[in-house]
Amino acid sequence: MQKRNQTKGFVLVATKRLSFFKAGCYLAETILDYMPDANITLFTEQQFIDDPVLQKDLLPFDKVLPTIADTNREKMYGMANTPYDITMYLDVDMEVTHEDIVTIWDQLEDNDLKFVNLTREGAKHFAEWSWGPNQLDDGWQGTPDHLAHCGGVCLYKSSNPLTLEFMQDWYVLFLKQRIGEWSPKEFDYIKTGNFRQWDQLTLWWLIYHSPKYKKLKWSFFKENYRWNYYTSFGLPWSEKNPYCDKYPIVTHYSSGLDKYGKRGLLLL
């Protein structure tokens, strides 16, 4: 039997606000600037899909699919329902800024999941990061006491049913976690901060504590922050800096943008 080619594509998810929808459409265009044949699926709310004014914005996508709810964490639903065999998920407050994006599919290697490592070096730029002494940056090999995996960028082998179940569990467990219906014993050790508000804590649990997903192979991107360069790092792209040896491939506006206030994307 002839093996069919694996489909590869990007998944973006935009809910809640028109500004996120617009940013997602813009991100898709920046992907196409460097990868004109890229497949891109947008998961968004039905109200945006049906809006006649927004139809032109949807042109860069090969698929536009509705989310099942309008929470701000529909991204995991989108990730679980990707139409591709290999998927690159990106948060919408990003843009592709370098032609090396074309190497994305080679980055997966023999992994099921690939993440950006949130290091101690970058920790001051994240709202919450650690609750204990064990940190991967120190060479720690066990379960780290910090949110090591960024949920904003994820390359994954979606042809593996277990990976899709992982995404689905991430979605469902986070929604339960947020309303206090799910709190595994490993969370009891976290005595500081307000980590239960983050989907990255759910991700941390699934990766390090869920027996079901021990089989999944994961690793961090070799050029790490180049795949998720936070503008709050505040360093010029033109030169080598502590976060990035080369010009960033994906630039992320998350940390500095006032998503819920009057600045930032809401200018639209």
Next chain:
Amino acid sequence: MKKEWKHPFWENAAKDRLTVRLNITHEDGSFSTSVAKVSKFDESGKITEDYNEVLTQNPIERIDKFTEERLERHKQQREANIKKNKEKQETKRLEELFNFKLQAFEIPEIKSSTNRVLKSKIRKSRNVVELNAYAVILLTEELNAKKEPN
């Protein structure tokens, strides 16, 4: 009363004026602490008692060391502040640029243009001047194209 002179450093290159923390344990057991300025000479040119006391408790080498460490600490703080301010400015610049790009694509002529090359150049702009320049070129082309049928 017990006087302890702690962490003295020279205030000037002539090394005749010191800043020092003075801890006093009083007769009744109470404790007070303050930052004191100590001059080497009094008005008549004699070496002061406080100065001698400071030097008895803190050899010159130690005072020199405290002074050097303090200078280095301040230098590092100044450099860190400069770096932090630069980072903030750059972050702000990048975010504003991103927002300007999003706004440019809300201009109907730019949004509906099929000139992918110029639209891509707008998106790839690395500063506002570049962004504006490409936006104007694209707008001009689109407006001229609208005029042509006449």
